[in-house]
Amino acid sequence: MKVRVKFRKFGAIKFVGHLDLLRYFQKAMRRADIPIAFSGGYSPHMIMSFAHPLGVGLTSEGDYFDIELTEPISSREAVERLNKVMVEGTEVVSFTAIPEEKKCAGMSIVTAADYHSSLKTGELPDDYRDLAERFFAQPEIIILKQTKRSEQMVDIKPMIYRFQGRDHGFFMSVATGSAQNLKPDLVMKAFLRSAGWPEDNMIFQYHRLETYADGADGNLIPLEKLGWEIL
């Protein structure tokens, strides 16, 4: 049985990198005695894959990984047992069954994610909402994208689905996943430049709100909504 686990990551745990978080959850599975399936071979490992790794320093309330069970366990009990063995900064939100087909695996279906960015210290100028609206209204947003080998000008506008000032920060919905991927800090960088704000003294905390796949009707659908509760 395939299962999708949704979790939150906050506080000091944001400094725990992706690979270490994977190890952390593997150990948590064992502490909670979740009947998780292992791969075969000489050094069997837990079957566990993360939808979209979160960078060091980011927090989240909408991250996912998929696992496989050897026998069913109710969603309610699994969430309860897991949260009992977690430390502050990690919390399991949901535990849902998902279709068995390979094409439903979290890693391959992610297309978008929502983020909220807020200043680590200080206050935003009063007109931040208007500036955000103006920024998003531009027909194109060109940035200089640097990779290890090259630099090129790219238009990131098509990869920004929404951008607005909200809750003393900025909300954005951006392309995420293996086909197209836009990091939220790149968006903020472009925004700061367009707003004429000083980049160096404005340091933002990024918080992932939700991770999505494409729904049948063309709308974005949160990954957990593709699963169902195990009773």
Next chain:
Amino acid sequence: MRKLALSDEILLKIEKPARYIGNEVNSVNKDASKVDVRFCMCFPDVYEIGMSHLGIQILYDMFNRREDTWCERVYSPWTDLDQIMRREKIPLFALESQEPLKCFDFLGITIQYEMCYTNVLQILDLGRIPLLARQRQEDDPIVIGGGPCTYNPEPLADFFDLFYIGEGETVYYQLLDAYKDNKKCGGSRREFLELAAGIEGIYVPSFYDVDYYEDGTISSFTPNNAHAGERIKKQAVIDVSRTYYPEKPVVPFIKATQDRVVLEIQRGCIRGCRFCQAGMIYRPIRERDLEVLKDYAHKMVRNTGHEEISLSSLSSSDYSELKELVSFLIEEFAGKGINISLPSLRIDAFSLDVMQKVQDIRKSSLTFAPEAGSQRLRDVINKGLTEEIILDGAAQAFAGGWTKVKLYFMLGLPGETEDDIMGIAHLAEAVARRYYEIPKEQRSGKCQITASTSFFVPKPFTPFQWETMHTEEEYIAKARLVNQEFREQHNRKSLRYNWHEPDVTVLEGVFARGDRRVGQALLAAYRLGCLFDAWTEEFDNVKWMQAFADTGIDIGFYNLRQRSSAENLPWDFIDIGVSKEFLLRERENAMKEHVTPNCRIRCAGCGMGTFEGGLCIESTSQVS
């Protein structure tokens, strides 16, 4: 939510920020205002190394069981953070509360190897605690040292308020109680140290004066305080099955060197290898009850979620119920995706059988530690491993499918000759030959025999504690000779030889057997910027040599000199239970190339039979 001591900006700039955030699974948080004693435990090396240490896990659990005490942890900030903390004047903090070390009543530092000594000074320095014990004020933490290196605490004497000699389970509660009482009565730091000095196993270095003869050797070592005893008795747990052991060890976020459940199956060793300090200071052998271990295995796996269980002891094969324990572990855990790892196991039919069950033969290698290349020298060091045993073990392993063998040796052992040195290559060759005797169609390709040598450092409380060491050039010449001989071997293409650099060996020698005066060189080296000396890429021998030159401390006096058996050794005031007479007797036996049988075959009368009213069960069972 806890506030971190370091800003986001700093944490995002440094390597592995999770080293410094605390809050790991099973770490303990308490209300600081509701405890009487705040203790900070330190392993003076980077987090991943320090978190792998069993001793701290034991004491952390033991201290935190007390409601009146909160024990936290601190490790050495890596060089990147070290520089930032100095530049931005951030005081070193404990992981749990994220509060500066200055807030603590105690700072306990475990001292596991000589090359961490500069890191000890870094901890004090960044913690804003005066480096020299005599400069500390009433509100500074009491700095305690413990661990194997403190069996000769003298090189560190100036930097510590007290040393705890031996196993922590016995008198630490007594020490904490004394501290609490003294605090309640408004007693001073000095009054506490006097109370501490009255507890068996506690050594307060400032309560002793050392005088020297003109030739530099010690003329007298005498207490200068009425509370300090002449001799300090090593502490050892009598019943290791009914003592403190953590059911919920702390589980690090980042991968530590030991990222597994550790079951300590026994303490002490029956083998009596003459070079081995652990084999002497941890006497007598004490086995942990099989049922107790089974229970711990279950609880610790459940509480940590670790995917591996490892047995810990000096020589696991000597544990009398090893077969039962190992079959239990395999039966209970191997099917649940939990690995079983069995270090320090003698290679024989049983261990090969077990290893075939628990590891991937294609990837793993078998390890032998003959320690010396010739039978003659193995007899000198009392390493009861014969060439026949090694070759038989290797043959069985090859038949079982293994192709990789590792061999560990030491160079510079007492009485070593050129033949002994070249014997290392010959033994490796003999192992390879054994492989190629297998018919071609039954073996899978080439074998790989890797021999490694380290240079022998004579340690206190061993039969070789009086022996001389050698110069760096002499060590290099020895390694070259081995290397040359390897090239002469018929199967040289299947042989590999590695050796360690000798510069660290020289320093280890000075600090292993040094007296109080060498502390000056240590301080000078730290001031020159030496840190993380156990890390090859950080070690700076030029600065160290400068430190010795600047302080006028002669390395030759400590390393290049045969000590007479009448000499007052810096560590003579410690009573480890093993007598000096025994060590001298063993030294004689070494010179005569006489092997002393292990404790179970025949009691060698080391002294543990009468220590603490007969702590050694092996010897009493011999007598009856």
